[in-house]
Amino acid sequence: MELKIDESIIKAYGFTHQNINIQQIGSGHINGTYLLTKLPSNEKFVLQYINTNVFTNPKAIANNIQAVASFLNQQFPTYLFPAPLLTVNGENMATYNGSYWRLSPFVDDTVALDTLSSPKQAYEAAKQFGKLSRLLNGFDSNKLQATIIGFHDLVLRFEQFENALANANTAFKTKAAEEIEAAINYQYILNNYLEIKDVLPDRVMHHDTKISNVLLDQNSYEGVCVIDLDTLMPGKFISDLGDMMRTYLCEFSENETDFSKINIREDYFAAMIEGYLYEMGSILTKKEKEAILFSGKYIIYMQALRFLSDYLNGSVYYPIHYPTQNLDRAKNQLKLLQELVDNEEKLQDIINQSLLKVI
CATH class of the missing domain: 3.30.200.20 (Phosphorylase Kinase; domain 1)
Incomplete structure (x- = not known):
């Protein structure tokens, strides 16, 4: 702007x-x-x-x-x-x-990337976000205010989806029929969230862990520091790790409309998990470790709901360049979510191997 x-x-x-x-x-x-x-x-x-x-x-x-x-x-x-x-x-x-x-x-001699081009970059970024959370482990998160109320509240986002569905015109609902059905079928993720959210400790989380919010050395791509601290507020670890999964694992962003390209890069996943656990592995609780893979489902599902809700509402929140862009974004995120679910066993094995290194 x-x-x-x-x-x-x-x-x-x-x-x-x-x-x-x-x-x-x-x-x-x-x-x-x-x-x-x-x-x-x-x-x-x-x-x-x-x-x-x-x-x-x-x-x-x-x-x-x-x-x-x-x-x-x-x-x-x-x-x-x-x-x-x-x-x-x-x-x-x-x-x-x-x-x-x-x-x-x-910060001199650094770069903020818009896209990831190597697993090393995913490792370094995840390590930096993990390091900030680890250093703040002894800080009372109750001293901070929420800067966006309900930002990562999946209960709120599902309610907004239900309201959008109830008030959407017939043409929008017909156009998005498959995505609406998928969103409802994935409601078990919301139920899982309700089961675990109160046993996950509150921490100081960044809440927006895309690659452009970490500075890397411009030559070596080693992590330097975390930036863009507007959403630094109390939350659960699944917010940061889940947002990394959403934005690091696929080569293409939510604006990609060739959905056959929406696939998970396992080497990036492994690097991201290893980098994050290098810093956070020693302080995560048993319940948090069990929820590592769930964090990806949680954030990706939430973002799919937000795009779909906005489409049903007439695209009043996310800027669009064509009428069905938010619907396409929802399709994109639902495909990414399905990829995560389909590869769950393989990805969990990667997590288990990384956890062995920090026990």
């Missing part, structure tokens, strides 16, 4: 348009992100606009990040956690006409 950055935002951080160069960067669809280069030193920063249509309580985001940063600084001072910088007035955000902005340090 192209936004004009008012001079007051720049001044809030001690800069002017005369001593700073601004360049829009990033591939995210929610917040606007800009690279600021200070002149003549060439010191770099990342300036980000917080989309209050999605994040209705930006102060909760700022407070969460500040609380976590304080804990990490005290307990793990060498860990790289790129928390936002304070304004010249000591605020953790700058504001202008109801808009909220934050400035973060730029």
Whole structure:
């Protein structure tokens, strides 16, 4: 999103348009992100606009990040956690006409990938997300606020699907008949979630573990740190690991319409599990370890429900480029879910082998 950055935002951080160069960067669809280069030193920063249509309580985001940063600084001072910088007035955000902005340090010699091209990248990314959760194992997640209410609440998402189905016009329901049937048939995943959710401990989770939210060394692709901390809030481990499964295991995104291409890359799965368990294997409970593969079903099913619900509602949430795109996205995710189910025994064997390394 192209936004004009008012001079007051720049001044809030001690800069002017005369001593700073601004360049829009990033591939995210929610917040606007800009690279600021200070002149003549060439010191770099990342300036980000917080989309209050999605994040209705930006102060909760700022407070969460500040609380976590304080804990990490005290307990793990060498860990790289790129928390936002304070304004010249000591605020953790700058504001202008109801808009909220934050400035973060730029991490040199790193890259944020849009797509994975090797199992090593999956390993390093999963390891970084796991490391953040492990370091925060001693932090009381109750000190954090939910920045998006019900974000990964499968009960809520299924209720939204039922409401969308009840209110959808006949043409939409007819067009999506097979996907509606599949979504209902997979309701056992919701039932499994209800059975285990209260025995899984609350942890500080990232909740958006796609590959572009971790920085890798631009040459070696070794993991450096986790970024995009808007959804850092209390949750279950199945949120982070499940989102990695959803976004790492298939070569193609949810926008792919040749559904024959939606397959699981077992070598990426093995690398992701190994990287995550390298960090988290020693602190996961027995019930959490038993739910590792379920995490993929949980998140993929939830995303399929969200796409299908939005289609039935007339595509009012996810941006589309053609009328049936959200239906196609739902088909895509249902195919990915079926692939996970069909290969469950093989994937569980991979998990068991990785778990043996951390016992």
